[in-house]
Amino acid sequence: MERTELASCLGAVRERTPLVQCITNFVTVNDCANILLAAGGSPTMAHDIREVEEAVAGVQALVLNLGAIGDVEAMLVAGKQANQLGIPVVLDPVAAGVTSLRREACRRLLAELRFTVIRGNASEIRALALGAEGGSGVDVSAGDAVTEENLSRGVELCRRLAESTGAVTALSGQVDILSDGTQTVLIRGGVPTMSRVTGSGCMLTALLGAFCGANPERPLAAAAAAVATMDLAGERAEARRLQNGTGNATFRTDLIDAVFNLTEDELREGVRYEIYQG
Numbered sequence: 545m546e547r548t549e550l551a552s553c554l555g556a557v558r559e560r561t562p563l564v565q566c567i568t569n570f571v572t573v574n575d576c577a578n579i580l581l582a583a584g585g586s587p588t589m590a591h592d593i594r595e596v597e598e599a600v601a602g603v604q605a606l607v608l609n610l611g612a613i614g615d616v617e618a619m620l621v622a623g624k625q626a627n628q629l630g631i632p633v634v635l636d637p638v639a640a641g642v643t644s645l646r647r648e649a650c651r652r653l654l655a656e657l658r659f660t661v662i663r664g665n666a667s668e669i670r671a672l673a674l675g676a677e678g679g680s681g682v683d684v685s686a687g688d689a690v691t692e693e694n695l696s697r698g699v700e701l702c703r704r705l706a707e708s709t710g711a712v713t714a715l716s717g718q719v720d721i722l723s724d725g726t727q728t729v730l731i732r733g734g735v736p737t738m739s740r741v742t743g744s745g746c747m748l749t750a751l752l753g754a755f756c757g758a759n760p761e762r763p764l765a766a767a768a769a770a771v772a773t774m775d776l777a778g779e780r781a782e783a784r785r786l787q788n789g790t791g792n793a794t795f796r797t798d799l800i801d802a803v804f805n806l807t808e809d810e811l812r813e814g815v816r817y818e819i820y821q822g
């Protein structure tokens with residue numbers, strides 16, 4: 545995987561304008577739609593079980609976000625149709641291990657659907673990979689957080705889940721880890737302020753849908769490009785926040801603007817990534 549390939553994934557989003565269907569958290573639905581538009585994609589938020597199967601037929605990617613825990617049946621209907629049509633499906637297992645309801649929802653989704661990418665924080669990925677309970681709501685538990693010191697543990701979780709599901713696994717953290725079970729990529733970037741905005745993870749998952757929809761033949765590169773795009777946008781938004789003395793609300797707007805303005809050249813030159821050896 546080369547820098548030029550990651551940059552070309554962004555170019556494909558801008559050129560192909562993928563339509564992404566999101567069954568996602570009502571708290572973040574507006575931000576997810578806007579960041580898709582900023583990246584060059586197009587959103588549809590159809591989530592009613594009476595229309596999701598029909599709606600999927602016209603999209604290039606489907607995003608399923610467990611923030612919408614009440615829509616699991618609709619997710620299954622939409623996901624099965626997407627699988628049948630060969631449309632990429634992205635899962636965000638929000639708070640996967642926290643309640644029995646969510647654990648059962650994840651079990652059903654993983655058993656009945658094929659995913660292109662699964663993205664979550666370390667607690668969520670651990671819950672899926674190991675069947676573990678715990679976590680702290682939508683945020684990563686302190687004991688699960690991936691750092692430079694325990695990087696190998698996060699890599700092992702990603703590889704394990706990727707191997708068992710066939711999906712690219714993307715673990716978001718201080719170091720972002722992505723694996724397809726064979727190759728593992730580390731991406732460094734982003735800023736702590738991103739965690740002070742509700743839905744930054746949901747927005748990244750929506751971006752993953754756009755990148756996979758525009759690049760269905762290269763899911764690992766597409767996922768890595770989406771993560772790098774979000775990280776670089778966060779860094780630019782933080783620079784503006786510090787320069788202007790603003791807070792997290794303005795940061796959210798600047799984050800979306802930064803995705804809108806990011807160029808292929810800037811992504812190619814700015815991404816900090818490596819292929820994990822170990």
